Amino acid sequence: MRTPAFWYAKPGWKSRALSPLGSIYARATARRLRRGHSLAAAVPVICVGNINAGGTGKTPTAIALLQRLAERGTAAHVVTRGHGGREVGPVRVDPKVHDAGDVGDEPLLLAAFAPVWVARDRAAGVAAAIASGAPAVVMDDGFQNPAVAKDLSIVVVDAQTGFGNGRVLPAGPLREPAAAGLARADIVLTLGPQAAQKAFTTEWGRLIRCPRVIGTLAPLRTGMPWDGVRVLAFAGIGRPEKFFDTLRTLGAEIIHAEPLSDHQPLTSALMTRLEADARHHIAQLVTTEKDAVRLPPAFRQKVLTVPVRLELDDWAPLDAKLSGLGL
Template sequence: MRPPAFWQNPPRAAGAMARMLQPLGLIYAAVTANRVARQGYRAAVPVVCIGNLNVGGTGKTPATIALLARVEGAHVVSRGYGGALDGPVRVDPMRHTAAEVGDEPLLLSAFAPTWVAKDRAAGVRAAEAAGAKLVLMDDGFQNPSVQKDFSLIVVDAERGFGNGLCLPAGPLREPVAAGLSRAQALLSIGGEAAQAQFVRDWGATIHIPHLRGQLKPLRMGMDWRGQRVLAFAGIGHPEKFFATLRTEGAEIVKAVALDDHQPLSDALLRRLETEAATLGAQMVTTEKDQVRLPVSFRSKVLTLVVRLEVEDWSCLDKAMAGLKQS
């Protein structure tokens, strides 16, 4: 499902439909405020939440991967969106599938011990019992079941906070000011132009450390220049993946935008394979989609891997060091 276009209207210019739905958004915001006021489980180790204010993809998974490279002894706890297992269970990439644990936890398990738990507090307890020195919560900023020691809000700089309104009038889970007041840092992800526009639109509301980063392809010896590709992606904003491929020089002869976390059925994969053969194109997808492919199909699909590069990690490094000492 693609989000409605009016969600991305400029702030203070939400449009007629958004204004009509705004009373429902105010109710949604009030319900969220009441929920987050509850006190949840207090872990014996620091808990760092990688969250967002928007629904949909903002770059939380790349941010989690980047942060894992900067901390030691961390375990990841995720709800495992789309997975069938309730948990808590430690993800085993040799045994579990994305249908069981979710695509993001399966991807993250390659970087650190990763736990899936519909009950996040139970997941944190399991990580503690397994020796975690620090817990990174993948999402869950609006979930009060676990107390957070540090929360990093991730936002797509190009999309920002949309029209600034809460569901269903806009893309927000809670008002920007309320969400940022509970967070310790903000990370906006995007290119220079997008970052500049984000600051123009939202800079006045930001009173916490603001990190800026960009997703860049990981150099793996693959030259995309002139490659005819059929690109498919089931992520929050597939068009960003397609744009990155074009920037790398690939010729996209067919772009297939799937829903976020959409199951890759046998019928869908057969259709993509047939289309690619007809077009004389190589199939290519994202790292998150790759883990959802059947093992027998993965050799047919190339993966464009991206990593988050942050301009200045110093404020976050200092905060992480402080958490370990406390």
């Protein structure tokens, strides 16, 4: 599914027409949250979630959190739903056995940094992780899922888009009203350049009552000299244009940019077409780290990737919360 443009524009006839459905969605979310938690885990549970549907930077945030916890002596496990995968779980992800069709793309990416459990039933996933010896659990997404009590909830926001038109699905990009979601957050992490951060503060800062952390997603320096390289770029993430902007920042010359739907399967037919286009334009195929795990085996050596990593202005607020959990 592509993100509708009207979600991030001033409210117009489409958002107004869909607002009644948004109200129904918001009430359903609120009722679900009022039911209470089915599991109070015996170890700290940290949720990396969002209020927006679509990509805000949760996966790079989860990776950075896992690395920070490891530096502090805690080898946390990840529990995730495994969007797009066939496995119901709980099942521990094994990159040697599973592919994106089995468990989804994000679990495969996260499995390079920590043990990952895929489970449609989050409580069962957390229980499986704990039974396997997890000293702490990082939940990738699940902020609106009440199945497990969270000891720390980090809400990730793209500062450039903020909360869009401020309306709930399908009238806007939100899973619940921004004020309601932010009231449950323990930390709000806003990602983006300085100008976007200032604009976000002006538009939405009044709603934040917990510590706010400022961060950016920066390309990981791999030694690849991108300057002047002709590329055909494709991306199936929440906001593909962010990836294309990153390539331009690195100095790559984008001959063609192909935005795909979030988690879109990279079929052999699609990749064969993109490969032919790249060959015609004498360009290198390039994609995101998350998309790369969905590549058919025959194309994995033909496509370059640009990993991104989270950089925070100040780790102190998050470190203080982790210390409060004994981590």
